[in-house]
Every structure is written in C-alpha cells, then in structure tokens.
Amino acid sequence: MAVKIEDYNTNIKNTWCPGCGNFSIHMALKQAFVELNLTPSEIVITFDIGCNGNGVDDIEGNRFKGLHGRSVPLAIGAHLANSKMKVIADIGDGGCLHEGVDHLIHAIRSNYDITILIHNNQNFALTTGQATSTTKEEKPMYAFPDGKAEGSINIGELVLSLNPTFFARGYSNDPKQLTEILKQGMNHKGCSVIEVMQICPTYNPQSNHDWFKERIAQSAIKSTISEAVATVKDTEKIYTGIIYQNRNRPDFLNNLENRKSKKTELVDEVKQVDIKSLLSSFK
Amino acid sequence: MKNRFAIKFAGQSGQGVNTLGELLAKSIKNSGYQTFAYREYPSIIKGGYASYQIDFSNTEILASTKQFNILVSLASEALHKYIFGLNKGGIVVHSVNDFDFTQEEIEYIKENKIEVVYIDIEAIAEENKAPKIMGNVILLSYVWSLLAFDLRVLEKVVKDTFKNKNIDMEAEIRCLKAGYSYEKPKGYNLNIDIPKVKGNWSNSLLLTANDAISLGAISAGCRAYYAYPMTPSTSILQTLGKTYMKTGMLVKQAESEITAAQLVMGSMYMGTRAFTATSGGGFDLMSETISCAGITETPLLIVLGQRSGPGTGVPTWTGASDLNAALYTGHGEFPRCVLSCSDANDAYELIQRAFNIAEKYQIPVILLTEKQSAESLFNVRDIPKAIKIERSLKEGKERYEITESGISPRWIPSKGKPTYLVNSDEHTPDGVSTEEPAEIVRMSEKRMRKLLTLKEDLPEPIYWGSKDAKKVFVGFGTTKNTILEVMKENEDIAYLQYQYIYPLKFEKILSLEEEGKSLILIENNQNGEFGQLVKKESGYEFKEKLFKFDSRPFFVEDILDFLKS
Structure with missing residues (x-):
C-alpha cells in the first residue's frame, strides 16, 4: 500500500506563528517520506527544544523530543541501535551551534548515517528572540539593543571545514526544492547535513520573503570542498541546493571492524551470552 | 592476623x-x-x-x-x-x-x-x-x-x-x-x-569489578557501550574493546560524557541494551540526561566509579563520596534506582540486575563502584550463574498509560508497529505535551508510583556474620570487604551490606536496633551520605560512625584500631 501524506498528519493543534517557515519545512519533510515510500513506523525523528521541537506532535512517526542541543547524539544512539530506521535529527540554529555544537562536529567527523536538519531562523525564537551565531551582528536582539558583540558562524562554512560527506542548503519558502534535498539527504549513506534558511516573521521580520527572494539562487553541486566553501560564503547570494557530496567515504557502522559484516541490528541481538570463552585471559 | x-x-x-x-x-x-x-x-x-x-x-x-x-x-x-x-x-x-x-x-x-x-x-x-x-x-x-x-x-x-x-x-x-x-x-x-x-585453584579468576561489570554486561545481552575515559571507570572501555571481535558489541568512545549518556538513551529507546561508565565529573555532565530519561521513561544505565574529592579531587585514589550525586542529581522529581557493588562477584551480578531494573521500570539506574573495587584485583573461583534477562516489553495502546504499578507499556519501535511520541515535555498518556494541572499531577504520580513498586521488588540488604555478633557495621561498597577480613578473627562483629541503596529498604536496620545490636555506620566519605539517606527515609540516626576520607580505602588495621578504641 502506497504511503500517503495523510499518514504523516496528526490532529494535534499546531502552535507556530502564522507565516512561520516551519510549516513548509514539515510539508517538505512529509512529502519526502511519502516519495521515499517510508511509513511512519520506519522513521525516527529526534527533536530539539525550540520552535522546531514544538512541531513534534505535528508529524507522525517514531518521535523523541529530548533536550536542548541534544537531538544529534540522541539520533545517533537510535541509529546505531537500528540502522534500518531512517533517522533524522531535527534542530535549530541555536541548539545546533550553541549548546550542541560539539555534537554536530563529531557527527560529521564520524559520518554516522543520519540526517541532521538545521532550521536556521537566525535566532532563539522560542525564548523570544535572542541572538544566535547566525543573527546579523548589528541587529538589535533581546537584551542587546545595539546588536551582539560576538561574531557569526556560517553553517555551511563550518560544516565544510569538517570534511563532510553531504551538505545541502534549502529555503523554507521553496518546499519543492527542499523535498528533493531531503530525499537525497536521507538516501545518502553517511551524515547528511541540511541547513534550511527559515523565515521567522516574529523575531526576524526583516528577513522576509522579499528579502530572501533577492538573494536566493540555486547552485549546482560542487566537486571540491573549496568550491563548495566559496559557494556558501558568497556575500551577494544565498546559494541553495545540494552543495557538496562525497559518496566514497564509508559511514561509521561500515567502518567498524567488528560490525561491518553483521546482518543483524543491535536491537535484534539482545539475548543471554555465554561468557565462558572470554574467561581464559582472566585466569 | x-x-x-x-x-x-x-x-x-x-x-x-x-x-x-x-x-x-x-x-x-x-x-x-x-x-x-x-x-x-x-x-x-x-x-x-x-x-x-x-x-x-x-x-x-x-x-x-x-x-x-x-x-x-x-x-x-x-x-x-x-x-x-x-x-x-x-x-x-x-x-x-x-x-x-x-x-x-x-x-x-x-x-x-x-x-x-x-x-x-x-x-x-x-x-x-x-x-x-x-x-x-x-x-x-x-x-x-x-x-x-x-x-x-x-x-x-x-x-x-x-x-x-x-x-x-x-x-x-x-x-x-x-x-x-x-x-x-x-x-x-x-x-x-x-x-x-x-582443589585446582590455578583455574580461578582474577577480576577487577570493572572486568566483572564488562563480563556481566556481555552476559546480559548488552550490545553497545559508549564512554569517555575517566579514572576509575576507564578500563571497562578496554575490556569491552579487547573482546569486541568475539562479542560483536558496539564499543564507542564518545566526544563527551553528555554524548555518551545521550547515545545510551537513544539506543535504549530504540530497543537494544546499552550503558556507559564514568566518574563524578563525567557523571555531573550526564545529569540532564538522567532527568530526561526520568520524564521520558527511557531505560538508562550508568556506572559511576567513585574517586575522592570535588572538582578534579584526588583522581586516582578511592572514596565513596558520590552517593548523594547518584541519589539527587538531575532537575525535577522522578524515580531512579541506585545500586552499589563491593567486589567482582557482586559487580557481575548487579550490572545484570541493573539492566533488568532499567528496562522493567523504564528509569535511570546508577551502579556505584569505587576506585577500590573498580581497579583492585579480586580472586574468585568462578563467575556466578548468569541472571535471566527480563525486558518486560509489552505492546499497548498508549505509551504512557496510567497504571496502578506506575509501569506503562513499552515496545520497541519497528516497522509495522504502532508509533509513539516520547516526550521530555510533561505529557498526557499519548505522549502529547500538556500544561494542564490535573494532567501534570496524574502523570507525575504515575511515574513516582514506580518507586513503590520497585521497592517491593528489591531484595533485602545482606547480613554478613554471626547472628550473635554484638556490633553490626552498616554501609555500602568496599567497606564490606575490610569488615569481612576482620570478621575472620572476630565473631563479635557483623556487616549489613546495602547493594540496593535506593529506593531504600531500611526495615532491617530498625529491627537490628530493636534486637539491641550496637550499629555502626561505616563510610568512605566525610559526611556519612548513606547515614543521611537512612535518616531521611526512616528517621533513624546512627549513634556510632566510622568515616574515612583521606582518599585511601579502609585497611584491616583501621577497623582493628577502631574496635580497640
């Protein structure tokens, strides 16, 4: 039986602001699952704390809403236990670049076969608009009317500095392109990092659709990291699309000497083990 | 002697x-x-x-x-x-x-x-x-x-x-x-x-408690170990790493203790058995995950290898001053279980029990060791019999169904099975977030009822020594070992060992007191953390106390001197 978009809908009342970019991100996510013919029971989404996390009851599937900054390691734990599941770590720019930035770095380095979906709305929105590493430096924010004193982080540049195997950028007002990116990301065997430029009408109204429309441009896939870096650092345009992909590096589980040829998953293997053969080295 | x-x-x-x-x-x-x-x-x-x-x-x-x-x-x-x-x-x-x-x-x-x-x-x-x-x-x-x-x-x-x-x-x-x-x-x-x-003693085994924990975990069907190195728990990583070709266990050195704890929670949620081990400082980093496992009712198992002192303290020396950390870490109120092992034998047994408790009650379980047990070499004839794996998995309609025992159905997410929402926000029985006072009370009470059910389920403390002994030392962990040594030549003393510290079964202490025994609280810390727990739970306060907190274990002479004074 074909999977339908309705399979992913819930009847829980949504709490996002009107015009929030999260609506179309979820639309694209559901559409991608449908097009990949994945039933809700075959996917796992770990949610962070933030506006993105408040979407946990808007979508069907195996879902775990954990702690701020931790959706990535939680997703990795789930993936390692059962790699047959399609695992997505859903996180905002705040949780990803602040509380949980070490997890992002090591997930890319380890190349776990998961998808990290970063909602980049350029602020901590759920706590009413504090600055993040992606907020424009001069922009007045909560408690700092003269803008932030710190510099910024370009997500693409950070990710590409870590020798990733997949980096893509989407835009929340282009769910069609985002669906395609999500499908490619989920099919990628390794850690796929997808940054979504997201509209936040409440705390970042300056960066509205008109603002983005002038800057968004599609990029073709780049064959080298340095070309990809130049693309994401462009000061005039915000390039979207699959910007970099390396299919040659094995993912973490296929790099593990004692697991790579295993046909079973850790979740299938929980049973009593006779340890007698291990005791000789203790005699 | x-x-x-x-x-x-x-x-x-x-x-x-x-x-x-x-x-x-x-x-x-x-x-x-x-x-x-x-x-x-x-x-x-x-x-x-x-x-x-x-x-x-x-x-x-x-x-x-x-x-x-x-x-x-x-x-x-x-x-x-x-x-x-x-x-x-x-x-x-x-x-x-x-x-x-x-x-x-x-x-x-x-x-x-x-x-x-x-x-x-x-x-x-x-x-x-x-x-x-x-x-x-x-x-x-x-x-x-x-x-x-x-x-x-x-x-x-x-x-x-x-x-x-x-x-x-x-x-x-x-x-x-x-x-x-x-x-x-x-x-x-x-x-x-x-x-x-x-008999042929050369076939006996030499094991640290860390070795025994590793072997017990393998025996109990644990399939993943995630950890960040920290004395005195580091060698578990080594023992499991050295055997991983044979066992097929996934052994992973994580980038931090926060990650290690989250990986365990993620893997346990998914339906396998996993654990981590650390010491006090790393345990502090895990506390938010312990709290998260508490409200989401996800099984979690952490071995806390105690060394002495706050901060970096005295990192390669022993102590038992992290009981309070094990008992009270993590924000909010939620049920947990705290166990303590004393040697290789009970470490092997307790890690297996810990997995069963974590899965059956869907709570964080903390197993305490000390540097003194974790890294000392114990000589045992053989490994005890394996303990039966009890996972208590059950499919249900609602993941957080309100039940008398407090235990809700938990089933492994997999293809074709009903999906559910695991939520660290307070939630209704279907997992959906709630801020309604009545719902909050109902769910909090359900969770906390697991503690009463668990307490009923836990064994009594172990009484070592003669029934006629006049003096009974009461404690947890390696203090037992030194008392047992002294007991060999002194039938006047006994030891009451708490392997299952929390939820606390204090009744035995009260009955020994009623029998007229002279009870002595013995702890390898400064403030008597176990004694504080006994007082909080039962109202009983130990009159005699023997504490040692110079980062050394109790030696036989320490007890002999105490008994002389």
Missing part, C-alpha cells in the same frame, strides 16, 4: 609496577593461594610513586592490610614512602643505586629487624645478555625465591603473559633464573606457613 601475607611492589609511575604486580598476583594464585591485589598510583604518566600490593591467604581475601612483609622498590621516592609500612622481620629489596636511608628510616629498620637487599639488576641483566628493562623480572624472581615457591609456576605465567609480545623470551627466562638464584641474606627465613586452597 593469621594466615595472611602481603607483598608490596613499588616504583615510579611508568616503571612497570603494574605488570610486575599482575605477574606476581597470577603466580601466587596459580601456586594455590587466594589473592587480593590493590593498586596505588598518581595521576601522572611518569614519576611520583606507584605501588601494587598483593595480599594472599588460604581463604577468600577482599582487602589489604596497611602493613606488609616484603617491599620491593624500583625507585628511591617509593622506598622512602613505603619503608615504614614493613612489618617486624620484613625485608626490603630494591634496585636503587647509591641509595641512602634517612636516620629515622635506619632506626626503624634496626628496631624492626628488617633486612635490606640491594640488587644491581642492570648489571645482572647485562651479564645475562638481556635488555635493562628485564631487570624488573630479576626482582620478581628474587621475591619468588624468598617465598620459596616453585620457579616453574612463575616461569609459566611470564611465558603466557608475554607470548604475543615482541620480546626475547630466552633472555627473559635467563633473568628469571638469575634472580631466583641470587644470594639471600644469611639465616633469613620468611616461614610462610599458610595452607593452600583445596
């Missing part, structure tokens, strides 16, 4: 003291004695002073004496440090060129009729065409000759230990023989008159 003998190997960190100690422990064990090996070492790679003490006896031996009969030292600092630990009539063997004892040390040596033997091990190694480092085994086999044990036993252990290492085995054996035949002080006789253990 009768029928026990102690040898201390000492030197700088990095000189091979551990290897010598392990070889000796194994060889003594293979000669038919029960052994206990205790390590002291600084938190540095080279220098300082480190030691490895082996106590042996004809019966089970679980703790060290402060004093010893033979001191072997490779370095001057360790000689000065440990010389006063020698018993009357003891012997010190060392390889330190141009070494001078202080006046005070000379007097101690004279007064206690201690023999001093210097061996130029480098020269002997050279004579035997062996590299300098093999001088170490010359000391080892010299000690072996002092003990008048069979050289073949030692030779076999050395051969087995180094068979896969790239060393000149023939040179090694020449050194062993040279050390064994090295001249002994005239008329010196150790007179070791300890009967041997009956």
